[in-house]
Amino acid sequence: MKKKRYKYLKNKGNVKKKNTSTMYIHKNNGIKYKVMTVVFLLLLLFASAYLTKHRNTFTVVERLIKDSVLTLENWLERPLRYIHNEQKENQEQKDLYKNYKDLEKKFESMQDQNIQLLELKEQVKQLQASLDLHTILNEVDMIHATVIYKDSLQNTITIDKGRKQGLETGFAVMIKEGMIGIIDEVSDVTSTIQLLTSYYNGPKMSVKIQVQDGFVYGLLTGYQENKKTYKVEEIASNQGIEEKSVVLTSGMGSKIPSGIVIGYVKSVTKDHFDLGQLVEVESKASYDHLDYVTVVKRKG
Amino acid sequence: MHILYIMISFLLDGILSNYFTFPFLPLFTLSSLIVSASYFSEKSIYLFTFFIGLLYDIVYTNTLFFHAACFTLIMMVIRVIQNKYRLEEFQKIGLVIVGIIFYKFSISTYYALVMHFSFLKVEFLGAMFFSLGINILYVVPYLVYFYVKNKTSKYYF
Numbered sequence: 401m402k403k404k405r406y407k408y409l410k411n412k413g414n415v416k417k418k419n420t421s422t423m424y425i426h427k428n429n430g431i432k433y434k435v436m437t438v439v440f441l442l443l444l445l446f447a448s449a450y451l452t453k454h455r456n457t458f459t460v461v462e463r464l465i466k467d468s469v470l471t472l473e474n475w476l477e478r479p480l481r482y483i484h485n486e487q488k489e490n491q492e493q494k495d496l497y498k499n500y501k502d503l504e505k506k507f508e509s510m511q512d513q514n515i516q517l518l519e520l521k522e523q524v525k526q527l528q529a530s531l532d533l534h535t536i537l538n539e540v541d542m543i544h545a546t547v548i549y550k551d552s553l554q555n556t557i558t559i560d561k562g563r564k565q566g567l568e569t570g571f572a573v574m575i576k577e578g579m580i581g582i583i584d585e586v587s588d589v590t591s592t593i594q595l596l597t598s599y600y601n602g603p604k605m606s607v608k609i610q611v612q613d614g615f616v617y618g619l620l621t622g623y624q625e626n627k628k629t630y631k632v633e634e635i636a637s638n639q640g641i642e643e644k645s646v647v648l649t650s651g652m653g654s655k656i657p658s659g660i661v662i663g664y665v666k667s668v669t670k671d672h673f674d675l676g677q678l679v680e681v682e683s684k685a686s687y688d689h690l691d692y693v694t695v696v697k698r699k700g
Numbered sequence: 701m702h703i704l705y706i707m708i709s710f711l712l713d714g715i716l717s718n719y720f721t722f723p724f725l726p727l728f729t730l731s732s733l734i735v736s737a738s739y740f741s742e743k744s745i746y747l748f749t750f751f752i753g754l755l756y757d758i759v760y761t762n763t764l765f766f767h768a769a770c771f772t773l774i775m776m777v778i779r780v781i782q783n784k785y786r787l788e789e790f791q792k793i794g795l796v797i798v799g800i801i802f803y804k805f806s807i808s809t810y811y812a813l814v815m816h817f818s819f820l821k822v823e824f825l826g827a828m829f830f831s832l833g834i835n836i837l838y839v840v841p842y843l844v845y846f847y848v849k850n851k852t853s854k855y856y857f
Contacts, residue, residue: 437746438776441769448757448765449814455764462758469759473714480715550717551761552725553811585762592762691718 463587467562470590474548474560481546484691540657543567543695548590550690555598557581557690562589570655572696577685578661579649580693591695596630596662597623597687606650607632607662609641609679616641617650618679620662629666629680637677641668647681657698702736705842706752714760725827727800729756730771731835734778734799735792735842742779749775763810770806774799789847793836800835804828 458466543566545559561567563586571583573593582605584594604622608615609632618635632647645665651658663683671678709728716726729752737745753768761767778795781787787795804827 434776438773441773444765444769445810448763448769449810451764452762452766452814455762462764465755465758469711469755470714473711476711477715477718480719484719547718549714549760552717553807554761554763556762 458585458587467587467589470548470558470560474546477548481691541697543697545591545693545695547690547693555595556584557593557595557693559591559593559693559695560589561695562587562591564588566697567591567695568655572649572656572660573693574660574696575685575690575693578663578683579656580683580685580687580690582656583695593693595687596620596683597625605654605656606652608648608650608658609635609665610646610648611639611641615648615650617652620681624680627666627680629682630663632679632681633671633676635677635679637670637675639677641665641677641679643667647679651698655698657696660696702739703748705736706732706748708732709838710752710755713756717760725831726834726838727803727831728835728838730774730799730803731796731839732842733771733775734795735839737775737778737795738782738787738792745779746772746775763814766807766810770803770810773806774802777802789843789850792843793839796835796839797832800831801828804831 543561545561547557548560549558551557559573567583567586569583569586572579573581573583579596581593581595583591585592605620606617607620608617616635616639618632620630621633622631623629624631630647635641643665647662647665649656649658649660649662663681663685666680666682669678669680670676706729709732712728713726716728720726733745733749733752740748750768750772753771754765756767756771757764778799781795781798785791
């Protein structure tokens with residue numbers, strides 16, 4: 401009982417300390433250890449800066465810890481997600497009639513497009529057979545995943561699918577409004593996605609912009625935080641690009657299939673050297689509420 | 701009890717990241733470490749903070765060792781203040797404010813230097829006030845519980 405009380409008072413700081421020379425030595429040692437710890441921690445901060453910039457893969461231990469904690473979290477989050485989804489569904493039910501009317505109008509115009517699409521599909525099949533092509537750029541497999549963590553500072557999200565589900569780094573990730581990012585790191589049951597809104601270390605990729613007689617190609621180089629637009633560069637100045645033209649992935653030089661919507665042209669300006677055009681692209685994807693995403697995997 | 705509170709806070713940080721949009725992020729792990737610091741011995745709280753920070757780095761961010769070092773440095777500042785002044789339970793809210801301001805400055809500097817993010821991107825002040833508000837709300841029930849517990853304890857005087 402006495403011991404317990406002494407411990408309690410010690411924690412509360414109510415025990416008088418003895419002012420002896422031994423105490424003085426201990427105090428000096430204490431300061432020395434604290435200084436050493438601070439120096440060690442500062443060195444660790446520098447090491448962290450170096451590792452953050454130069455490290456691309458997780459170690460096995462890191463992967464294990466990350467997978468198990470995020471899986472546990474995913475389980476714990478289920479009731480919250482259920483409530484969140486119910487609320488969303490209620491809201492959607494309220495908007496149902498308005499959406500129905502809009503869809504009715506769209507449906508009429510889509511019937512014509514559908515016939516054209518069927519015809520084009522048939523043509524593609526025939527051409528594929530005549531050229532002996534096994535895959536084409538926009539043949540894809542889709543894997544649906546749930547977002548289990550968002551790191552808004554680094555512009556990354558973590559999903560509940562990983563290597564075991566056949567995911568690899570470099571695969572495109574999209575939502576119904578278009579592409580939102582590229583898989584950056586994969587562990588066994590989770591993957592980290594670098595969003596296209598990372599303007600410093602974000603993915604750079606080849607894109608194509610629809611013009612009247614086909615497509616022009618450019619390079620998506622970054623995201624402008626203040627304007628909320630992507631930047632597409634390296635486009636020849638003689639190409640006539642109109643506002644609101646659709647911007648798609650080109651499918652060249654990466655694991656990303658062709659034809660995924662990235663956004664729509666907001667403005668076209670000349671670059672600094674007056675040699676090419678700089679296109680600002682606006683995305684319709686909302687990055688604030690990413691709950692479910694689709695990983696797009698090119699076939700073959 | 702304190703360890704459980706910190707672990708729950710750690711998991712909540714991850715779960716709530718899906719419901720709060722940037723830059724309004726909870727920092728429950730840090731605030732729970734700060735308010736429960738006085739219940740651990742000096743050595744064990746530093747080691748525990750370092751471990752939790754490292755876990756935070758591995759699971760949530762890919763900045764290996766940053767949170768481990770940053771949380772431990774914050775804890776050292778908190779312990780210096782705690783050793784100097786005998787703080788009542790509710791005065792620990794002040795420590796939470798100090799800790800969050802220290803953390804926000806550290807992480808903004810880190811991201812600005814290492815990842816070349818601008819301070820504007822971090823929307824510093826708005827995020828800071830939000831974090832302070834939500835963390836104070838989060839720690840108050842915990843502080844009330846221990847305030848009442850200490851008041852009713854037979855060793856309290």
